[in-house]
Amino acid sequence: MPIPVIDFSKLNGEERAATMAQIANGCEEWGFFQLVNHGIPLDLLRRVEKVSSTCYKVEREQEFFENSTPVKQLNELVERKSGEKLENIDWEDVFLLSDDYEWPQKTPGFKETMIEYRSELKKLAEKLMEVMDENLGIPKGYIKKVLNGKDGEKAFFGTKVSHYPPCPHPEMVNGLRAHTDAGGIILLFQDDEVDGLEILKDGKWIDVQPVPNSIVINTGDQIEVLSNGRYKSVWHRVNAKLNGTRRSIASFYNPSYNATIAPATELVEKENEEVNQLGYPKFVFGDYMSVYTEQKFLPKEPRFQAVRAVNSKP
Numbered sequence: 366m367p368i369p370v371i372d373f374s375k376l377n378g379e380e381r382a383a384t385m386a387q388i389a390n391g392c393e394e395w396g397f398f399q400l401v402n403h404g405i406p407l408d409l410l411r412r413v414e415k416v417s418s419t420c421y422k423v424e425r426e427q428e429f430f431e432n433s434t435p436v437k438q439l440n441e442l443v444e445r446k447s448g449e450k451l452e453n454i455d456w457e458d459v460f461l462l463s464d465d466y467e468w469p470q471k472t473p474g475f476k477e478t479m480i481e482y483r484s485e486l487k488k489l490a491e492k493l494m495e496v497m498d499e500n501l502g503i504p505k506g507y508i509k510k511v512l513n514g515k516d517g518e519k520a521f522f523g524t525k526v527s528h529y530p531p532c533p534h535p536e537m538v539n540g541l542r543a544h545t546d547a548g549g550i551i552l553l554f555q556d557d558e559v560d561g562l563e564i565l566k567d568g569k570w571i572d573v574q575p576v577p578n579s580i581v582i583n584t585g586d587q588i589e590v591l592s593n594g595r596y597k598s599v600w601h602r603v604n605a606k607l608n609g610t611r612r613s614i615a616s617f618y619n620p621s622y623n624a625t626i627a628p629a630t631e632l633v634e635k636e637n638e639e640v641n642q643l644g645y646p647k648f649v650f651g652d653y654m655s656v657y658t659e660q661k662f663l664p665k666e667p668r669f670q671a672v673r674a675v676n677s678k679p
C-alpha cells in the first residue's frame with residue numbers, strides 16, 4: 366500500500382477541488398503524502414543532491430566511521446555477542462541548517478544552493494498551510510499566523526541534512542528511531558534509490574516509497590493540536606540498511622518558541638469547550654520543546670499531558 370502521491374500543479378486548474386480533497390485525505394488518513402510537480406525547479410533538486418552528498422563525503426563520512434558514537438557502540442555490542450539491539454542511538458549522520466547557524470565550509474556552492482532551496486521550500490510550506498486552512502475551514506493565513514507567534518516573533522525554519530551510512534548489522538540498530546515530529550509542517554526530499562523511511566499505518570509499518578523529484582509532506586504534533594486532532598502526527602522511523610548511503614533532507618516549519626498553540630476555536634465544538642480541557646491542551650511551544658527533547662522517542666500523549674500540567678500551574 367503506497368502512500369498517496371499528489372500532483373500539486375493541479376491545484377491551479379480544473380482539478381482544484383479534487384486535489385484539495387486528495388490533500389485533505391493525505392492529512393486526515395495518512396499524515397504523510399508525497400507531492401510531485403510542486404514547483405521546485407528540478408535543476409535545483411539536482412544541485413541540492415550534489416552539494417549534500419559532496420559535503421557528506423568531504424566533511425563527514427570519515428568521521429562517522431572512525432569516530433562516531435553509533436559506530437563505537439555497535440562495535441562493542443557485536444563483540445559482546447549478546448544478541449541485543451541498540452535502543453538509544455541512531456545510525457545517522459546529521460547536520461542542521463538555519464539562517465542563524467554556522468554552515469559547512471568546505472563544499473563549493475553548498476551555502477548558495479541550500480539558501481535557494483530553503484527559500485523555495487519555505488514558500489511551498491506556506492502554500493500548503495493555506496491549503497490546510499481551507500480544508501480545515503479556518504481563516505486563510507491562520508496556521509502561518511499561529512506558527513509565527515506574536516510581537517514580531519518568527520516561525521523557525523530549519524533544515525536537517527541526514528545521511529544513513531551502510532550498516533554492517535542493520536538488525537542491531539535503527540537508522541532513526543520511531544517518533545512523531547514535534548513541530549508544524551515537515552517537507553522531506555528523500556533519496557530516490559536507497560529507501561528506509563516507514564510510517565505506522567493501522568498498526569503496520571509501511572514504506573514511504575521513493576518517488577523521484579517528489580517532496581514528502583508530513584505534519585507534526587503542533588498541527589495535531591491546532592487542528593484539534595483532525596490531522597494526527599504519525600509515527601515514522603528509518604531502517605538502517607546493509608548497502609547504500611541514504612540521503613534525506615528534512616525541512617521543518619515550526620512555531621516560534623513563544624507561539625501559543627491550542628486547538629483552533631472553529632474546530633472545537635461549543636458544547637465541548639469545557640470537555641476540551643481533557644482534550645488537547647493550550648501551551649507555549651518552547652515548553653513543549655523542553656518536554657520533547659527528553660521524550661522524542663516516546664508516545665506524544667504524555668507530552669501533551671506534561672505541557673498541560675506546566676500550563677495549569679498557578
Ligand SMILES: O=C(O)CCC(=O)C(=O)O
Binds near residue numbers: 525546613
Ligand atoms: O530521514 C528521513 O527520512 C526522516 C527524518 C525524520 O523523520 C526526522 O528527521 O524527523
Ligand SMILES: [Fe+2]
Binds near residue numbers: 544545601
Ligand atoms: Fe521525523
